[in-house]
Amino acid sequence: MESHDWTLEHIPAADREPYLRRGRGLAFVIGPMRGGTTLLRKIIDAHPRLTSPAETWFLLPLLGMWSGRGEAGAYPPKQAAAAIQSHLTQQRFIEACRAFAGSFFASTLPEQSAVFVDKTPPYMDLADTLPVLFPDARFLVLCRDPRGTLWSRVSWKHTQPEPMAKTIEGVARHIQIQASFAKKWADRSMLVGYERLCAEPADEAARVCEFLGVERHDAMVEYGGVEHHEGYGDENSRRHTRPHADSLRRWEGKLPETAQAELARRCTPEALATLGHDDLIAAIQRAA
Template sequence: MPVVVGAPRSGTTLLRLMLDAHPDLAIPPETSFLAAVAALNESDGDLRTRFLETITAYPPGAPNWQDFGLAREALAEAVQMLEPFTVADGLRAFYRLYAQRFDKSRWGEKTPDYSLHVGTIAALLPEARFVHLIRDGRDVAASWRQQWFSPGYEPEVLARAWADRVEAARSTGSACTHYIEVFYEDLVARPEQVLRRLCEFLELPWSNQLLNHQERAPKRLEEHRARVSLDGSFTVSHAQRLHQQRRTMERPGTGRIGSWRETMSDEEVQRFERVAGKLLIQLGYELQGNS
């Protein structure tokens, strides 16, 4: 089970769509609920009901259940049939139902913030194989701060948020049986080479369809429905979400590498590098003053 993690705006949706183009593999839009269901106490009563409520009403402020195209009743029926019931098997039932929508036999996961929960997911789903997508943090910051889900606008805030996710995934992932790092810059420059390596890691037979993800991407991204708050107001519209991911509907290219040079001032870059410069160097990126 591939689990794609990485800081937001690192290219995780692009990689999700590439892998999802495989004829055997289906990866849903971001779920976000794995840590929440992992925290459910299996000794408490009516675990099935609490499991269903958590998945279908998460995140609490603006649930994303409609993104998956599944009927709540179908998941409830699948969960009811599990005996004994465990959270792990309930999750597998959810992913299986999703994959069945596309007549696929395998499933995966892509949620950037699972970078912070690699250990929890590994313990819950031992079949998980973590694919950590890493991108130059300055490019991440330049893109992230324009989005509705940005942690802030100031370079220091973005640098810390990026570094926290990258360091958490690397630290916990290194202790996992199945963990691999992929650089965004390599993925867009040499997609076939990188994707063949990932297929080997995931024990997937190679398919040339992975190189033509853009043919299916517009249809797949239709799942990204509007996020509506409990009071009925829009958190983000369907159109905004499509715009946010518009470049994933194109063939991969290197045009966005180093885009921070055009969109961040020298002062902003220096402020970012003061917080995250050491990590940038560890990952093989050059600092502004050294380029």
């Protein structure tokens, strides 16, 4: 489907829900926690024909009803899943999820917007489910140097203390998810460079616009001049009005080379190369 035919540009607001059920005019950011997803979503949200609100989260409990995974204080999830499965086939359940999601996205998409971009980092664990659930959706794989993501998680004021090795394991797992997704769903996704978004925001934002089927809008890099829906997400973005390069290499001099090498090893050279992190591969070679 051509980009200009994929948006909801000429579809009245009252008629959009069936299209959103299958993912037309719907995009997802595939990016990890502390990976720059809030910056990307605010830049996108500053475009007059794009909407990217705060994290939605609803797909986690919705899809979890079938698997029985997760936590619920009032009932045992696995028992609830068994009850649902006694009434619906998996295909009918998927159709019900599409109906709910289509209603959710349609009811929160402003009439003047042509595309809804969902930025919810926990959806990383649903990465391979999303393209099946929404066969017409598109995906922005946000690639940040994993050393930056690691340092951001370690130094974040809300982080619960844990061994460095465990944090490294979590960052590496997300890198592997992203790399696998980028290969498997290459025809429906594009790689967005976090570092390019900070250093060359207008050009990187223009690439995103082209992929989403809307015109370039350089003013979107001044995202602070637009009112955004606020909720879950990085509160640091509220202190700035545009992208900046100050956060790009904060890990330098703070992350030991041994930690960098272990991170690179766990990410694997193949996954790093897929996502364009060739310089981190050198850390493995130096430590060898």
